Amino acid sequence: MQANTKRSTIKEVASAAGVSTQTVSRVVNGRPDVSDETRVRVQQIIKDLGYRPSAIARSLIQQRSFTLGVVTAGLKYIGPSRTLNGIASAAEAAGYSLLLKELAHFHANDVIPQLNALYAMHVDGIIWAVPEIGDNRAWVNDLSIDLPIPILYLAMEPREGVSVVSINNYQGGRIAVEHLVEQGYRHIGHISGPLDWWEARQRMAAWKDVLTEAGIVVQDHHQVEGNWSSSSAVPAFEKLYNQYPEMDAVFVSNDQMALGVTQFACQKALRIPQDIAIVGFDDIAEAAYFTPPLTTMHQDQHELGTVAVQEVIKIIEANQSGIEIEESQTIVLTPTLVIRESSLRQKEVDRK
Amino acid sequence: MQANTKRSTIKEVASAAGVSTQTVSRVVNGRPDVSDETRVRVQQIIKDLGYRPSAIARSLIQQRSFTLGVVTAGLKYIGPSRTLNGIASAAEAAGYSLLLKELAHFHANDVIPQLNALYAMHVDGIIWAVPEIGDNRAWVNDLSIDLPIPILYLAMEPREGVSVVSINNYQGGRIAVEHLVEQGYRHIGHISGPLDWWEARQRMAAWKDVLTEAGIVVQDHHQVEGNWSSSSAVPAFEKLYNQYPEMDAVFVSNDQMALGVTQFACQKALRIPQDIAIVGFDDIAEAAYFTPPLTTMHQDQHELGTVAVQEVIKIIEANQSGIEIEESQTIVLTPTLVIRESSLRQKEVDRK
DNA sequence: CTGAAAGCGCTAACAC
DNA sequence: GTGTTAGCGCTTTCAG
Numbered sequence: 055m056q057a058n059t060k061r062s063t064i065k066e067v068a069s070a071a072g073v074s075t076q077t078v079s080r081v082v083n084g085r086p087d088v089s090d091e092t093r094v095r096v097q098q099i100i101k102d103l104g105y106r107p108s109a110i111a112r113s114l115i116q117q118r119s120f121t122l123g124v125v126t127a128g129l130k131y132i133g134p135s136r137t138l139n140g141i142a143s144a145a146e147a148a149g150y151s152l153l154l155k156e157l158a159h160f161h162a163n164d165v166i167p168q169l170n171a172l173y174a175m176h177v178d179g180i181i182w183a184v185p186e187i188g189d190n191r192a193w194v195n196d197l198s199i200d201l202p203i204p205i206l207y208l209a210m211e212p213r214e215g216v217s218v219v220s221i222n223n224y225q226g227g228r229i230a231v232e233h234l235v236e237q238g239y240r241h242i243g244h245i246s247g248p249l250d251w252w253e254a255r256q257r258m259a260a261w262k263d264v265l266t267e268a269g270i271v272v273q274d275h276h277q278v279e280g281n282w283s284s285s286s287a288v289p290a291f292e293k294l295y296n297q298y299p300e301m302d303a304v305f306v307s308n309d310q311m312a313l314g315v316t317q318f319a320c321q322k323a324l325r326i327p328q329d330i331a332i333v334g335f336d337d338i339a340e341a342a343y344f345t346p347p348l349t350t351m352h353q354d355q356h357e358l359g360t361v362a363v364q365e366v367i368k369i370i371e372a373n374q375s376g377i378e379i380e381e382s383q384t385i386v387l388t389p390t391l392v393i394r395e396s397s398l399r400q401k402e403v404d405r406k
Numbered sequence: 407m408q409a410n411t412k413r414s415t416i417k418e419v420a421s422a423a424g425v426s427t428q429t430v431s432r433v434v435n436g437r438p439d440v441s442d443e444t445r446v447r448v449q450q451i452i453k454d455l456g457y458r459p460s461a462i463a464r465s466l467i468q469q470r471s472f473t474l475g476v477v478t479a480g481l482k483y484i485g486p487s488r489t490l491n492g493i494a495s496a497a498e499a500a501g502y503s504l505l506l507k508e509l510a511h512f513h514a515n516d517v518i519p520q521l522n523a524l525y526a527m528h529v530d531g532i533i534w535a536v537p538e539i540g541d542n543r544a545w546v547n548d549l550s551i552d553l554p555i556p557i558l559y560l561a562m563e564p565r566e567g568v569s570v571v572s573i574n575n576y577q578g579g580r581i582a583v584e585h586l587v588e589q590g591y592r593h594i595g596h597i598s599g600p601l602d603w604w605e606a607r608q609r610m611a612a613w614k615d616v617l618t619e620a621g622i623v624v625q626d627h628h629q630v631e632g633n634w635s636s637s638s639a640v641p642a643f644e645k646l647y648n649q650y651p652e653m654d655a656v657f658v659s660n661d662q663m664a665l666g667v668t669q670f671a672c673q674k675a676l677r678i679p680q681d682i683a684i685v686g687f688d689d690i691a692e693a694a695y696f697t698p699p700l701t702t703m704h705q706d707q708h709e710l711g712t713v714a715v716q717e718v719i720k721i722i723e724a725n726q727s728g729i730e731i732e733e734s735q736t737i738v739l740t741p742t743l744v745i746r747e748s749s750l751r752q753k754e755v756d757r758k
Numbered sequence: 759c760t761g762a763a764a765g766c767g768c769t770a771a772c773a774c
Numbered sequence: 775g776t777g778t779t780a781g782c783g784c785t786t787t788c789a790g
Contacts (some may be wrong), residue, residue: 060554061469063767074777079769087775104552109526110462110471111767115782117413119462121527130493130708135487142481142508151527154476154504156494174461175473175503200456202412255621284695313695320697343636343665345672345697356482415783426761431785439759463783467766 061104071099082107083221098323113176118374121174122150122366123180125165127157129374132338133355137183137208140359153177163190166199173201179366181206183359186252204369211279212384213254217369219362219385223253226351226389229259230333231305233349235268237399239303239331243272243294244277245287245315247307255336256306276301280311287314303331303397309338312348316396320345332396336391347394354387361385412684414455423451434459448756465528470726474502474718475532477517480507483634484690485707489535489560494710495574500719505529514544525553531718535560535711538604556721558714563604564736569721571737573713575605578703578741579612582685583657585701585743587620589751591655591683594622597642597667598631599659609687628653632663639666655683655749661690664700668748672697684748692744701749705741713737 064082068075073092075399079098080088088096113119121199122145128134138154145152153175155168161223162184172180181204184190193199206217234242244261247254258277265272267286278294280286287306291314295301306312312334316326324330326346334341335353372379416434420427425444432440440448451457465471474497480486490506497504505527507520513689514536524532529750535558536542546559546568558569564683586594596613599606610629617624630646632638639658643666658664664686668678676682678698686693689704725733 061767064769065767075768076778077776080776083769092775105521106525108466108528108767109523110465110528111782112769113462113782114466114767114784115461115769121505129487129491132484132487135481135484135490138487138490139481139508142506143510146508146510151523152506153473154494154506156491156498158495159496169459170458171503173458176460176462193782284692307776310692313692317695317697317699340636340662340665340692343668343669347669413783417783427784428761429759432760435785441759444759460783463766464785465766466768466783467785469766476783 061108062103064105064107067096067099067103067105070103071096086376093337096117098364117176119178120150121175121177122363123153123155123175123177125155125168125172125180125182125184127160127162127184129156133336134183136355137179137359140356140361141181141183141363143356144360144363148363148364150178150367159185160185160187162189163193165190165193169199169201169205169285173203177203178370179203180205181208181362181366182206182210183362186210186216187248188250204366204373206366206369208358208362209253212386213382214223215382217365217382217384219358219365220387221253221355221358222386222388223256223352224260224362226263226335226353227257227305229389229391230335230351231264233301234303234305234331234333234397235264235270237303237331237397239399240270241298241302242276243298243301243304245280245290245304245311246277247280247282247292247311249279251367254307257305280307280314282308282310284310284314284317287311291318298383301330303327303333305333309333309334309336309341309348309350310398311343312350313340316344316348326396327398331398333364334396337392341392342394344396349397350392350395352392353389358387360386376380408495412624413456413460416457416459419448419451419455419457422455423448423618444665469528470649471528471530473505473529474715475505475527475529477507477509477520477524477532477534477536479512479514479536481508485688487537487710488707490706492713493533493535493715494711495708495717496712500715501647502530502715502719507537511679512537512539513542515545517542517545521553521557525555529555530722531555532557533560533714533718534558535714538562539600540602556718556725558718558721560714564738565734567734569717569734569736571710571717572739573605573705573707573710574740575608576612576737578687578705579609579657580616581741581743582609582687582703583613583616585745586655586657586683586685586749587616587622588685589655589749591751592622593650593652593654594628595650595653595656597632597639597646597656597658597663598629599632599634599663601631604723606659606752609657613657632659634660635663636662636666636669639663640670643670645668653682655679655685657685659687661686661688661693661700661702664702665692665696665749668696668700678748679750686748689744693744694748696748699746701746702742704744704746706739710739713739 246258275297278290280290334350341348598610627649630642634644689702693700702714
């Protein structure tokens with residue numbers, strides 16, 4: 055039992071045990087070249103003194119911290135949190151600690167201080183998990199902030215010379231809209247996310263392409279922009295419905311907005327999916343319990359995080375052992391369609 | 407522009423500038439006792455070499471890291487994420503970094519390694535943000551893991567000799583149920599969270615107490631246990647409804663479960679709130695867009711996090727300047743009622 | 759205003 | 775098996 059006052063050092067353990075600090079170090083690190091007798095004695099003293107080795111002193115000398123830096127934003131939303139969850143569990147499994155920085159805003163482009171702060175803490179690698187918005191990626195190719203450690207980018211448009219792990223939003227959008235087309239819908243509107251978001255543009259582009267390929271003419275007034283929130287979707291859908299009254303289905307760029315659409319439709323006595331079919335994106339936990347349950351694109355943000363961790367660590371280990379590996383890898387995960395009631399062409403029997 | 411290869415040191419800067427490392431240190435730390443000429447020259451060289459001071463070397467010598475350890479669990483749920491969000495923004499504002507550990511399970515009680523890992527990284531304080539479940543707090547009073555740094559506990563039953571920042575779940579439960587009683591409901595059921603959770607027990611106790619005080623007899627079959635998820639609420643509510651058919655209102659221990667209840671009610675053609683009123687707990691972003699919009703207890707988990715950070719830092723700074731402060735403070739935040747349609751006694755006019 | 763020496767807590771490399 | 779020496783990158787202390 056140690057006193058709750060100060061950190062005990064390897065030196066104190068050494069002198070209490072009557073050995074050198076070196077021997078204590080060997081015991082702590084489980085090296086084989088210590089006699090059993092010594093080992094046991096030292097271990098006992100370590101316990102008695104409540105000695106806990108200093109990881110940062112070790113980092114300093116080994117030039118290796120077994121720590122990963124993570125820069126994120128918008129943790130109050132479930133998407134970024136699920137990704138962080140994946141990062142945290144993979145890091146834990148790999149024996150790495152996590153140093154977390156959250157940007158105050160998604161748009162923040164004063165990123166240099168964040169990067170420097172992480173580097174100052176000797177992180178072995180960095181995962182940049184802030185979504186790509188507007189020009190907040192302009193700095194990526196700025197060599198002046200080049201760090202001697204790997205940086206892995208999440209949820210970003212793949213780029214030359216940069217490691218990226220991403221979800222294929224374009225493909226996801228295609229699958230969603232193709233599903234609606236297959237169900238027989240021909241007047242398919244779109245509520246997009248904010249169009250300065252790369253992900254929103256990808257999903258919208260897919261919507262356009264699939265319809266065009268199906269021989270359906272896409273016009274500007276078939277689409278309205280939301281801001282990802284349920285509240286934004288209510289006026290957005292109202293506007294869309296007014297300017298596109300033939301609309302019989304809508305691809306909504308995330309589930310929160312789909313919820314807003316659902317509420318509005320309910321108020322206007324529009325039946326889902328008989329009068330208007332809905333497909334969302336994300337597959338949040340609540341989607342299965344909307345009224346009616348929401349068809350949506352499931353994206354595995356948890357896995358996005360775990361893959362990211364595995365990739366940085368792969369690069370770190372490779373650098374460590376001097377192996378040259380291809381610098382910039384790009385990994386893309388594809389979302390999957392989860393079909394629920396909100397998008398199903400009803401059979402005659404279903405119409406009461 | 408430095409080469410993307412290795413960390414440059416204070417020594418390199420010093421010799422390149424023709425000064426001592428001491429002088430470089432003074433420049434880096436903005437000390438006044440350097441001539442302007444020297445300062446400018448050194449700053450230029452720092453830039454040229456891409457020198458970034460090592461925070462861990464500094465931590466080692468100053469015995470102070472300006473880093474907080476955070477232990478959390480369940481980041482895939484929105485509650486813990488919102489708290490982490492609050493922690494992160496407050497830490498950023500105070501100039502502290504965050505070292506994050508996520509427990510694989512809520513129940514994990516092998517906490518010593520987590521604590522030790524954080525301490526090994528020289529964190530200045532720890533925020534324990536894992537909910538209190540079963541006996542996963544048994545270790546709190548175990549002196550053998552006493553650390554020489556402050557630990558602040560979140561969302562835990564207040565205890566002697568321990569600093570706690572918590573949300574008053576009992577009070578929140580009372581407010582929720584009192585609202586239903588005021589609306590005129592007399593047959594109020596309860597779907598609780600898992601009863602090994604302290605928070606679930608608190609809310610349930612409040613439900614019992616308020617009804618009893620109102621002269622309403624509470625019986626065992628008026629309550630059913632869920633597991634916080636929407637899916638658990640469907641069979642839970644079905645069972646509750648069968649065994650308590652007079653029930654005209656239900657206090658559900660979180661919003662996800664309230665959503666499950668909503669869906670089931672809708673399928674059974676039970677109208678909300680005419681046939682069954684619902685009050686939830688949490689005020690998740692989606693709650694305002696349920697059909698009908700959900701009355702719920704808003705708990706400010708973001709603030710829970712910011713307050714926690716401010717408290718640990720207060721203790722840290724006090725210890726630092728040798729001031730003795732009362733060791734164990736308890737701060738309790740109270741949730742607020744957000745009234746929406748799901749709980750309103752309808753006027754005649756509202757009934758079509 | 760600037761520098762030299764010592765050392766934070768630990769481990770690599772080498773001796774014995 | 776175990777100890778000694780040196781030093782990771784920085785700051786504190788004390789001289790000048």
